[in-house]
Amino acid sequence: MDISTALSALESLSSSTSTSSSGPLNALIDVQFTNAKSRILSGEDPKVVITELQKNVKNCKKEVEKGLKGWYGALGNVGKEVDKAFPPILGEISDAYSDPPLFVEPEAAEALDRAILESLGRRGIWDAVEAMEEETSLSYLPSKRELSTQLQYILTSIRSSNLQPALEWCSENSTFLSSPPHPSSLPYHLHRAVFRSIKDKREAISYAQQYMMGYLPSQPVLKLITGCLYTGQSTGKKLNGHSVHEDEADAEGEGELEELAKMFQNEFCRRYQWSKEDPLEVTVELGSRGGTLDKIEKARRVMGEHLGNVRKWDELPMEVPLPPSRRYHSVFVCPVSKEQATDTNPPKILTCGHVIAEESFNRLLKGGRRTVKCPYCPQETSQSVAQRLYF
Numbered sequence: 001m002d003i004s005t006a007l008s009a010l011e012s013l014s015s016s017t018s019t020s021s022s023g024p025l026n027a028l029i030d031v032q033f034t035n036a037k038s039r040i041l042s043g044e045d046p047k048v049v050i051t052e053l054q055k056n057v058k059n060c061k062k063e064v065e066k067g068l069k070g071w072y073g074a075l076g077n078v079g080k081e082v083d084k085a086f087p088p089i090l091g092e093i094s095d096a097y098s099d100p101p102l103f104v105e106p107e108a109a110e111a112l113d114r115a116i117l118e119s120l121g122r123r124g125i126w127d128a129v130e131a132m133e134e135e136t137s138l139s140y141l142p143s144k145r146e147l148s149t150q151l152q153y154i155l156t157s158i159r160s161s162n163l164q165p166a167l168e169w170c171s172e173n174s175t176f177l178s179s180p181p182h183p184s185s186l187p188y189h190l191h192r193a194v195f196r197s198i199k200d201k202r203e204a205i206s207y208a209q210q211y212m213m214g215y216l217p218s219q220p221v222l223k224l225i226t227g228c229l230y231t232g233q234s235t236g237k238k239l240n241g242h243s244v245h246e247d248e249a250d251a252e253g254e255g256e257l258e259e260l261a262k263m264f265q266n267e268f269c270r271r272y273q274w275s276k277e278d279p280l281e282v283t284v285e286l287g288s289r290g291g292t293l294d295k296i297e298k299a300r301r302v303m304g305e306h307l308g309n310v311r312k313w314d315e316l317p318m319e320v321p322l323p324p325s326r327r328y329h330s331v332f333v334c335p336v337s338k339e340q341a342t343d344t345n346p347p348k349i350l351t352c353g354h355v356i357a358e359e360s361f362n363r364l365l366k367g368g369r370r371t372v373k374c375p376y377c378p379q380e381t382s383q384s385v386a387q388r389l390y391f
């Protein structure tokens with residue numbers, strides 16, 4: 001079991017009526033009490049009715065207690081998993097962590113508080129944000145709060161199959177979304193999802209004509225439309241009020257909605273120059289689940305004090321395998337020229353998937369050749385096909 005499994009086990013308790021305290025209690029109040037009252041009013045012997053009711057109250061108490069036991073167990077598991085994933089007190093592991101102590105300097109403590117506050121605000125957990133504002137001297141900017149609320153609202157709408165708020169946001173921000181160098185394909189993907197959810201072919205095509213023709217130069221709009229003519233609208237989801245069919249499409253639909261939500265979040269963050277991901281989440285994930293802290297501790301156990309003071313390291317002296325989503329390529333060095341890519345000498349991807357810098361590409365184009373032979377594999381890439389890559 002890891003933290004997320006323990007947390008989902010805990011969460012699943014709240015959705016089950018047998019383990020939620022309000023489940024049995026509600027049944028007692030709504031059914032048993034109401035029933036007893038009407039029986040007494042209709043002239044039944046109150047003594048009999050009350051004795052029965054007492055029995056039911058006792059049973060209900062037992063049920064609530066049983067549910068509570070489940071809660072305590074699941075809560076305990078979460079605590080155990082948290083302890084397992086995060087080393088308890090770093091200072092007890094090594095002096096390196098307590099000399100100088102972590103987050104004691106006012107500046108460092110404030111930076112930590114700020115990172116936590118930003119993370120809470122970004123997720124829209126406002127009661128926690130307010131509690132933290134009360135406990136520290138920090139405050140979350142009202143303008144940011146407004147944006148974060150909007151982001152959460154639109155994400156929730158997308159996940160519940162309502163793409164309208166996202167589409168409205170796209171049209172309000174259409175200039176930003178369509179401007180170079182990174183014109184966004186988000187509006188197209190949103191419209192495509194609506195298009196695919198419309199069962200009636202004629203209706204679907206008229207939707208495409210109305211909203212999607214602007215994306216013709218960059219997206220396979222015609223393929224999408226002709227595909228629908230040949231095969232019919234196969235996906236069955238309920239989007240924006242268009243009714244549809246089939247259960248099996250639900251899982252696929254959910255995946256697609258999650259993709260759209262992610263895509264939307266990326267564009268929203270880009271629009272307001274927020275980091276793409278929550279920095280605190282990335283740090284914690286790399287440190288704990290990503291295994292970085294584990295690796296350092298393992299190395300320390302093996303190498304002892306030879307490892308030196310970890311706080312003085314500029315980079316990790318050991319390799320830490322990261323999940324693909326956590327690999328960042330902010331720097332690209334051309335494998336041919338060994339030079340770092342710049343805006344004037346950007347990386348270019350060849351047909352085979354190998355990447356070299358533009359200057360190296362142009363050098364390989366000498367003698368009026370129109371194609372370049374990849375320096376790593378024999379594949380040729382024509383000048384017009386090589387694409388600039390953005391990291």
Ligand SMILES: [Zn+2]
Pocket residue numbers: 350352353354374375376377378379
């Ligand atoms: Zn190649």
